[in-house]
Amino acid sequence: MPQNETIQNLDLDDYKYDFITGGEPVYRAQKGLNEEVVRQISKHKEEPEWMLDFRLKALEIYESKPMPKWGGDLSGLQDVLEEIYFYVRPQDRMQHSWDDVPEEIKDTFEKLGIPEAERKVLAGVGAQYESEMVYHSLREEWEKQGVIFDSIEDGLKNHPELFREHFGTVIPTGDNKFSAMNSAVWSGGSFVYIPKGVSLDTPLQAYFRVNQERMGQFERTLIIVDEGAQAHYIEGCTAPVYSTESFHSGVIEIVVKKNARFRYTTIQNWSNNMYNLVTQRAIVEAGGHMEWLDGNLGSKLTMKYPSCFLVGEGAHGEILSIAYSGDGQHQDTGGKVVHAAPHTTSSIVSKSISKGHGRSTYRGLCKVYEGAHHARSNVECDALLIDETSRTDTYPYIEIEENDANVGHEASVSKIGEEQLFYLTSRGIAEDEAMAMIVRGFIEPIAKELPLEYAVELNRLIELEMEGSVG
Amino acid sequence: MSETPILRVEGLQAKVADEDLGILNGVDLTIGRGEIHAIMGPNGSGKSTLAKVVAGHPGYEAVAGCVEFRGEDLLELEPDERSRAGVFLAFQYPVEIPGVSIANFLRTAVQAHLPEGEEIDVFDFADQLTERMELLEMDPSFAERHVNDGFSGGEKKRNEILQMAMLQPKLAVMDETDSGLDIDALKVVASGVNKLAEEDPEMSVLLITHYQRLLDYIEPDFVHVMVDGRIVQSGGPEVALALEAEGYGVYDEAGAA
Numbered sequence: 001m002p003q004n005e006t007i008q009n010l011d012l013d014d015y016k017y018d019f020i021t022g023g024e025p026v027y028r029a030q031k032g033l034n035e036e037v038v039r040q041i042s043k044h045k046e047e048p049e050w051m052l053d054f055r056l057k058a059l060e061i062y063e064s065k066p067m068p069k070w071g072g073d074l075s076g077l078q079d080v081l082e083e084i085y086f087y088v089r090p091q092d093r094m095q096h097s098w099d100d101v102p103e104e105i106k107d108t109f110e111k112l113g114i115p116e117a118e119r120k121v122l123a124g125v126g127a128q129y130e131s132e133m134v135y136h137s138l139r140e141e142w143e144k145q146g147v148i149f150d151s152i153e154d155g156l157k158n159h160p161e162l163f164r165e166h167f168g169t170v171i172p173t174g175d176n177k178f179s180a181m182n183s184a185v186w187s188g189g190s191f192v193y194i195p196k197g198v199s200l201d202t203p204l205q206a207y208f209r210v211n212q213e214r215m216g217q218f219e220r221t222l223i224i225v226d227e228g229a230q231a232h233y234i235e236g237c238t239a240p241v242y243s244t245e246s247f248h249s250g251v252i253e254i255v256v257k258k259n260a261r262f263r264y265t266t267i268q269n270w271s272n273n274m275y276n277l278v279t280q281r282a283i284v285e286a287g288g289h290m291e292w293l294d295g296n297l298g299s300k301l302t303m304k305y306p307s308c309f310l311v312g313e314g315a316h317g318e319i320l321s322i323a324y325s326g327d328g329q330h331q332d333t334g335g336k337v338v339h340a341a342p343h344t345t346s347s348i349v350s351k352s353i354s355k356g357h358g359r360s361t362y363r364g365l366c367k368v369y370e371g372a373h374h375a376r377s378n379v380e381c382d383a384l385l386i387d388e389t390s391r392t393d394t395y396p397y398i399e400i401e402e403n404d405a406n407v408g409h410e411a412s413v414s415k416i417g418e419e420q421l422f423y424l425t426s427r428g429i430a431e432d433e434a435m436a437m438i439v440r441g442f443i444e445p446i447a448k449e450l451p452l453e454y455a456v457e458l459n460r461l462i463e464l465e466m467e468g469s470v471g
Numbered sequence: 472m473s474e475t476p477i478l479r480v481e482g483l484q485a486k487v488a489d490e491d492l493g494i495l496n497g498v499d500l501t502i503g504r505g506e507i508h509a510i511m512g513p514n515g516s517g518k519s520t521l522a523k524v525v526a527g528h529p530g531y532e533a534v535a536g537c538v539e540f541r542g543e544d545l546l547e548l549e550p551d552e553r554s555r556a557g558v559f560l561a562f563q564y565p566v567e568i569p570g571v572s573i574a575n576f577l578r579t580a581v582q583a584h585l586p587e588g589e590e591i592d593v594f595d596f597a598d599q600l601t602e603r604m605e606l607l608e609m610d611p612s613f614a615e616r617h618v619n620d621g622f623s624g625g626e627k628k629r630n631e632i633l634q635m636a637m638l639q640p641k642l643a644v645m646d647e648t649d650s651g652l653d654i655d656a657l658k659v660v661a662s663g664v665n666k667l668a669e670e671d672p673e674m675s676v677l678l679i680t681h682y683q684r685l686l687d688y689i690e691p692d693f694v695h696v697m698v699d700g701r702i703v704q705s706g707g708p709e710v711a712l713a714l715e716a717e718g719y720g721v722y723d724e725a726g727a728a
Binding site: 417418419420422423424425426427428429430431433434437438440441442443444445 | 526527528529530549550551553554555559560562565566567568569570571576579580583584617634638
């Protein structure tokens, strides 16, 4: 039976997006992860037998895999995992129109600063509140074009064949410990299908937030972009600060078919106690074009490496990423490109900013298989250090089995120079503003690729982070 | 002169910060309102250091003497405060700020010069920028480029003049603005400075230069010669002409005295 629990008043830091609304989750599983929890989730979602089997198998794999020894410090994670709830469901069913959305949740959007007009104009806003979609609208013309933009649960229910054909094929359950965990307990996320030749001008947007203490968020997204189709998916989120550790582990699978083009944009600004371990990967078929645009702010530790597997001739993959690490934060991010077909091309541009005792790591892989002749790849990673105590590391792994391939790597580390600061301050600009200006300039090549409201938000966040950075 | 000078430097000694390396050894200089002064001197004489100390470069430290700007102690102020008070330094080596457009940079700087609580009107700013760029015969697209990023020497110096035109200082210190410019670029830059000086006859200018060449295009009221961190000779434009004919060699012996 579902149990009701009221969210208690919590002591909050003065975090920018820190607030709690009094939503009452209808159902919440017990703390920690075991077979019983997995069975309950599957039963609650009224899933077909194959999905329960899939989850149980994933749990086995998860339990058999050791914690990764590379990347960030995961030593505190086990304690966190024993304390979190692996499933929370705020409402019994999906809302279909804006009027049906409870005031409380609208209030949450209000505080997140999504403009009124935008909420309505933005076609196909899929907003994830806690673990599931509660508000979901799709523009009529898209429906006519056969576009599917559903919660992942509805994707499974309403499009079982399409779902099963692709689910878990891009990121196999056993890819890593956290993809296995997600496969066992996934809940919430999006299911998107863009039919052949359909081109969407307006981006699909999902906005979600974690709103309950000790609630792990295991969103699962599956996107299929059929031959010759074009689309852009945007996901952004902010999370409130809680006094205990939090955990987020998503799996994002994307299939870009022949000659299709797709861009996935995400800006994540987790609270500073969040472990954020996400696996996101795209398979790109011949002539296809995939772009990841990935911004990571906040969190205690983020480990995230958007990947492109270029499996068809002439496929192209691009990864643009920005990471910001402040005190006590470690962003271990980067990208992977795998060239498995001739004439495939890729590019990774990664920029990181470390401030105070923050640490940014670039970890990238470029792999060219034998036979992927005329493959070309270029990696550029630039790190900006604000303080003497800030740290950055670069781990560019390059594996090339094909003689006829062209792979380039450039890395730079810079500090905000005395000369740059003097130049700006000598024009009357105060020192902290000058600092923010230099940082904004540093990330400009990526910020300019973002939709305007996200670029503005990113710049504002950077500004807030730079305040008081001058000693 | 009865009125308070724009700039009064007295007995100024300065060294490289964190090092025991003295560069200015007692500089005296007074600049009145609307006057154009030139300081000439050989490499290493300290003339650029004087410019930097006036603007507040953190790499230099004044150890004795005073610098007053309109009667106020300038050395007490941070570089941004000096700018807002009306001091402008045109850099010898303008600094690159990748990713920041000139328009954005200038808007921020102009905003910083407004009184507390006053917001810049973006349309007024755009009009002003267009008008200033026309005055300096610059292409409007220039404002969209990133500050000094990939600029030629001439473009960098013109960008300095554009900033000066937007900020309208009371004292413009031009640190070797002529260095690295060919004759055409030099004429363009000099004509910009002359236009601004004509427009605001109360603006004072301190030209720092190694060569007479710049002074053919911007005519100074006073010329000073700096050697070994001191001003060793002052006079009218004839000083520069004599220097052109005889070189700095004559001061070598004099400097020892």
